[in-house]
Amino acid sequence: MPRIPAYVAIAESLRARIESGELKPGDRLPAERELVDDFNVARMTVRHALDTLQMEGLIDRKRGRTGGTFVRSIPPVLDLTRIVGIDRQLREIGLEQTHQVVQSGIVEANHSVSSALSLELGDPVFRTEIVRYIADNPAIVEVFYVAREFESVIEHLDLALIDAFSITMGTTVDRREDLVTPGAATDAERKTLDVPGGTQLLRITRKTFAGEEVIAYSELAIRPDVAQVRVVTHREDETSLQP
Amino acid sequence: MPRIPAYVAIAESLRARIESGELKPGDRLPAERELVDDFNVARMTVRHALDTLQMEGLIDRKRGRTGGTFVRSIPPVLDLTRIVGIDRQLREIGLEQTHQVVQSGIVEANHSVSSALSLELGDPVFRTEIVRYIADNPAIVEVFYVAREFESVIEHLDLALIDAFSITMGTTVDRREDLVTPGAATDAERKTLDVPGGTQLLRITRKTFAGEEVIAYSELAIRPDVAQVRVVTHREDETSLQP
DNA sequence: GAGTGGTCTAGACCACAGC
DNA sequence: CTGTGGTCTAGACCACTCC
The missing domain is CATH 3.40.1410.10 (Chorismate lyase-like)
Structure with missing residues (x-):
């Protein structure tokens, strides 16, 4: 069995929560520093996972006090x-x-x-x-x-x-x-x-x-x-x- | 003037060399550790730059002794x-x-x-x-x-x-x-x-x-x-x- | 001010593919 | 064995945006 990289496992876990409908378009995912605690990894690793989801078009990210990571909604x-x-x-x-x-x-x-x-x-x-x-x-x-x-x-x-x-x-x-x-x-x-x-x-x-x-x-x-x-x-x- | 992130500057520099034709499809770019020396940054920063070029579809990467980073050729x-x-x-x-x-x-x-x-x-x-x-x-x-x-x-x-x-x-x-x-x-x-x-x-x-x-x-x-x-x-x- | 994501470091070890 | 890219850490500071 090939080893699964941590960032892939984290991405899979979040993707599953989005595709199952637990997280709906517009919903906010946990903050990066929360995910660091949840998965016990460095922040760069969490960011790598989020980067891949962003590349897949599943999430959008906004910064600032009311920012965060959000499930993308469906465009025209x-x-x-x-x-x-x-x-x-x-x-x-x-x-x-x-x-x-x-x-x-x-x-x-x-x-x-x-x-x-x-x-x-x-x-x-x-x-x-x-x-x-x-x-x-x-x-x-x-x-x-x-x-x-x-x-x-x-x-x-x-x-x-x-x-x-x-x-x-x-x-x-x-x-x-x-x-x-x-x-x-x-x-x-x-x-x-x-x-x-x-x-x-x-x-x-x-x-x-x-x-x-x-x-x-x-x-x-x-x-x-x-x-x-x-x-x-x-x-x-x-x-x-x-x- | 907004500050330009290092990884963007590195990506721009490499992109320019590709688009000018100095580097042609199939050519190999310098190894990541060489780019670290060239640009005086951490390897993660070089990799961030290469990640963006890969996302743009400009380069492919192969590992192994004869691997490296290559300018992508044009597909059918x-x-x-x-x-x-x-x-x-x-x-x-x-x-x-x-x-x-x-x-x-x-x-x-x-x-x-x-x-x-x-x-x-x-x-x-x-x-x-x-x-x-x-x-x-x-x-x-x-x-x-x-x-x-x-x-x-x-x-x-x-x-x-x-x-x-x-x-x-x-x-x-x-x-x-x-x-x-x-x-x-x-x-x-x-x-x-x-x-x-x-x-x-x-x-x-x-x-x-x-x-x-x-x-x-x-x-x-x-x-x-x-x-x-x-x-x-x-x-x-x-x-x-x-x- | 405070909490968000964005950038960056200086290392380390792993996995792969030829020699 | 060696040199390539791939993963990962444990921090740091920056930039943005609302309160």
């Missing part, structure tokens, strides 16, 4: 496979969405951007960084890159990008491709999203197509504690049973 | 919005996929399962746990639940579920919905996927529909270092510009 769902903007999706379920342009201007294309948009490394591109708030919580950071001549699409950030292109440029967008990966917040995201270091995010890198050409490239980072992501696939999308 | 892409099975998608890009049924049998529906399949808590359901290997690496754990009478679909695990239902039951599947979240490996997943604790995974909970009825519910956990996930959305899926 955003549909990746709907073309309509986030704004409208949230309004349908009765939530407020606002956004704020953090920065925008011409920058030199880095490697990811230039290869996505078929440019040379260092070519000028128009970059916009947006933070979207759901019910006043910073929820999503979106950085998007377009060729300079498309700059005016940012006048319609409340719309889906697809419609913004159609209105401002007359360009017909017909497809987008999203790569979805998990990953912790970087320091920059940590600041704009106002989360502690190490928070788990859902990352999406998106290519928006007009025909076979990529006309926009964006990177989204979503706080999973304020928005879940859904993907819907219909049978008609593809005939699957051919050899 | 699986398309969530294609109905064809994982098996065929990988064969198209020249990779081997095998799978193994870890366990299967009748269990009592827990809360998630019963509410997804419209059953009562504790009702019997057929549960199958599968591990999928990509190029001999354990890549995906898939647990799926169906009503007992659909049990025979597991005879066709190499096919997409949609076709398995069609062949064995004559049931026409026409839609599926996936919820995508990030989250670290639990202890159970850690064992079956053979990853160290705290590894980031991409989690998908999937409902498979026949008409408005959910006929299968599955939970997938994907190792992002062996498979990336893509979502493709077409314009025709929805008319977006209505008020």
Whole structure:
């Protein structure tokens, strides 16, 4: 029998109390120093256990006199496979969405951007960084890159990008491709999203197509504690049973 | 000016070396004890920095005489919005996929399962746990639940579920919905996927529909270092510009 | 002020994988 | 055997937030 590390045992014990429903979303777990007494370990070991639960998305932590460690509650769902903007999706379920342009201007294309948009490394591109708030919580950071001549699409950030292109440029967008990966917040995201270091995010890198050409490239980072992501696939999308 | 924690500064420094290309995928970073000397901090602080980079998906760590900390290489892409099975998608890009049924049998529906399949808590359901290997690496754990009478679909695990239902039951599947979240490996997943604790995974909970009825519910956990996930959305899926 | 989580130290020993 | 990462201790002080 392999030995079970203490921090794993502690995490299992707390996870069991959450999954059994003994601790419900919003409930507070014992303070770290209490857990130290309960399990007879050093505080770093308790923190390692809590770190893993936080990475799993089961708990949130707040500091201060009324802070503590809490069971995470279930966030609203955003549909990746709907073309309509986030704004409208949230309004349908009765939530407020606002956004704020953090920065925008011409920058030199880095490697990811230039290869996505078929440019040379260092070519000028128009970059916009947006933070979207759901019910006043910073929820999503979106950085998007377009060729300079498309700059005016940012006048319609409340719309889906697809419609913004159609209105401002007359360009017909017909497809987008999203790569979805998990990953912790970087320091920059940590600041704009106002989360502690190490928070788990859902990352999406998106290519928006007009025909076979990529006309926009964006990177989204979503706080999973304020928005879940859904993907819907219909049978008609593809005939699957051919050899 | 807020003070920058040492572990953040160390992580930033290493991240910069990776993103600049000074360290390429597969390259080895300095050993932890070397970094301790380089940055004049305790080893726990270096490890905290490396933990955050690991959570971001930038590095992998291996122990043993020839182990170390390595820059992660870029994994193949699986398309969530294609109905064809994982098996065929990988064969198209020249990779081997095998799978193994870890366990299967009748269990009592827990809360998630019963509410997804419209059953009562504790009702019997057929549960199958599968591990999928990509190029001999354990890549995906898939647990799926169906009503007992659909049990025979597991005879066709190499096919997409949609076709398995069609062949064995004559049931026409026409839609599926996936919820995508990030989250670290639990202890159970850690064992079956053979990853160290705290590894980031991409989690998908999937409902498979026949008409408005959910006929299968599955939970997938994907190792992002062996498979990336893509979502493709077409314009025709929805008319977006209505008020 | 007081109690919460966040950072950090300077060690120790363990587990693993090649040589 | 040796060098790698993994776990753990028993403290310390900091930063935040409400009272």
